[in-house]
Amino acid sequence: MKFNFFHLMPYPDYDKLPHEWPVSTHGIDSRRIQALYNEYVDEMADAENYGFDWVGCNEHHYSPYGLMANPNLIAGALARQTKKANIAIVGNLLPLLNPIRVAEEYAMIDVMSGGRLVAGFLRGIPHEYIAYNIPPSESRSRLREATELIIKAWTEDEPFGWEGEHYQFPAVSIWPKPIQKPHPRILMSASNEESAEFVAKMRAIMGITLIQDLGAARKAIEHFKNVARGYGWEPTPDDILVGQQICIADTDEEAREHMAAAQTYFHQTLMRPQRSAQQLVLQQSRYYTGSDVGENFQKRLATLRNRTVDEQIEAGSIICGSPESVVKQITRLNQELGCGLLNLTIKVGNMPGSVVRRGMELFRDRVAPHVAGL
């Protein structure tokens, strides 16, 4: 198995309960955030020496949920500070962005890192569309067109034009092209049947998060595999990435305590302001073409929020415990889901930096040696 040290880069000191999204920055000290960037980038840069194969972050806007509006900037720093880990940006929210700019920045990161980019092409969560004033109803068609345009920009040596539904570029020839040929690995979300079709078509790594039970996750993965077969290829474990929050401590009890406190902050403070904005998008747009999928998304969030740490462990939603327990939980995920990639969030909510660092040490010394060969 391979492991991604994934960082949401949260703001851990928000002392109010935010009632709306976008969240006000009144009273927030940007010097404190400078220290956080240093702390987080150091953790990410060190991760390759702690048994992690990939390191990465993603994109969010307008809230303390994550401080990386542009994860490519973080990736630029990591390209110089790491030597061997893949840099996994999971990912740029393509429908919100200029796809040519994404193609250029991703190509730069791949070249600067010597060919270590894993390129996440994501649709994003619903309310992000308000941030950049993009119609949520166009999210899927924009994702499809942008994905194909970026691949074309990476792989066509001669200048070309693009005349599409959402994008028109009369002349394209990005410099440089990526080192990886024909292009960097692509990672996309395939948490539901709607998205699995396109991910399979693009032969991308399938990402799945917010697992509420292993049976449902297994079903989604099997669906993806079946669709992929229809496109003439057979996904391997290296094509299946599962996202999980993780806490590793010296004992099970200690890990549960840390996870419970961090998740309280995560759900009550970081996730709180997004709910009403997400509801607005789901109610007033065709972000999901099937209403059942939208409801399913909301239900999954609510289900996870209302579970205890023990219930989440049992359901396969999170990984939490002593190194020995964590080895068992990872082995179970590998066996039950057939996933070869785990996207692990160690900095959950306001998890203290010392707990994150201790978790990294335990992962290196007592977890990775037992699960890397799975």
Add this chain to the structure above:
Amino acid sequence: MTFEIKTAELSGGKLAYHVGGAGTPVLYLHAAGGVMLTEPLKALTRNHTVYAPICPGFDGTEGNEGLKTVRDWVAMVAEFAQKLVGERFDVIGSSFGSWTALWLAAENPKMVDHLILGVPAGFRFGGKGGLPADPEARFKALYAYPQKITSTPKTPEVMANNGKTYERLANNVQVDEALSARLPSIEAVTLILLGTEDKVVPAEAGAHLKRHIPTSQRAFIFDAAHSIEVDQPERTLRLWTAFLKRGPGYVLNQGQEAA
């Protein structure tokens, strides 16, 4: 659609008002310069019945000695609205009219549905902002694009009386602390509009209102001075109509669905 002027008989005296259009009612509360029938206001009549009461003493109307404060004027507006506009309606204010509108929403929470506060007066923190005394400087502060004025010019006498009436009601209040304390109780969904070139209403005023009105949003209109309706009529109308139609959901780009 054109406006006509009518007069209402209220318990505190007569009240002249402009009315025009057809559709769901909108109460428009005027600025210290009186009612200007701007392009956005005229366009609004395509889908709304717009009521624009004229505070006694403004725009050549007879003064009313019973009106001594902004709240006195608000009480008169509330009575007018109950009698002619309806039980629940949308409100748009301009500068002094936004100050009036805020009091109306604070004291009549069930009356105001959507509340749009254009360049709201009444919150000059640190004495910032305000209208210059010099007429030329005042005109520049009001308009970035005076050539866009399309309403009939007012006589110097009318302008002078407007100014006197406003000064009596505003009573040199820089920050309306009593109103500020009431902001958290406002129930109306609220949109605060500011001009990027506005030197009359300090930016802090908009931020203060955004912070303290529970369900509020704030938007800057690019390249507009204090008179946003004159300087940028299309942008102003676009925000007015989107917010009146969709409330807080106006922030969601509906793309082709909206067409």
